[in-house]
Amino acid sequence: MLEAHGMLHIDESTTAGDMVRLQGGGQIEGIALEVLIPGPAASAKPLVLTAPISFWGGVDPKTSVIADVRHPQHGIPIAGTILTLPGTIGSSSASAVLLELIHRNIAPAAIILHEPDAILLLGVLVAREMGWGGPGAYRAGRPK
Numbered sequence: 001m002l003e004a005h006g007m008l009h010i011d012e013s014t015t016a017g018d019m020v021r022l023q024g025g026g027q028i029e030g031i032a033l034e035v036l037i038p039g040p041a042a043s044a045k046p047l048v049l050t051a052p053i054s055f056w057g058g059v060d061p062k063t064s065v066i067a068d069v070r071h072p073q074h075g076i077p078i079a080g081t082i083l084t085l086p087g088t089i090g091s092s093s094a095s096a097v098l099l100e101l102i103h104r105n106i107a108p109a110a111i112i113l114h115e116p117d118a119i120l121l122l123g124v125l126v127a128r129e130m131g132w133g134g135p136g137a138y139r140a141g142r143p144k
Helices: 094-103 118-129
Strands: 008-010 019-021 032-037 042-044 046-048 082-085 110-113 136-140
Touching: 032 118, 094 118, 110 118
Parallel strands: 046 082, 082 110, 110 136
Antiparallel strands: 008 042, 019 032, 032 136
16 A cells, blocks of 8 residues: 655646646655546645545545544545545445535545546536536556
8 A cells, every 4th residue: 555644746737638746745756647537736635545435425525524434544534635545435426425525615635546436526527517616536557
């Protein structure tokens, strides 16, 4: 499992499919990220989840806290972090939870996925259509 320390930074991205690099922060410094959903620049503390998570029932949409008591990082808020997910546990409602987090301004600053999750990322797309903004989303590549 990769570790991150301190603050991370991702430059603004404007085109899906482009590559950007993480800046700052331990072992994940320099990892190439494929832009899935372009987003604003993000500078935040990393939250590298050690296990997949279900947003539906696994993240409290009112507080952004990981609510799943079986998750190793139970009780930690995801708001304002550069959230790195090893995977998601499927639910067609994941996008609704992410949409709620964005609407409440307690979403992650950026989302890094090992594999794209179209249902989760639909929440970002809908938020943008509603004029609420939303984080950039990226797929992790290989270290430089």
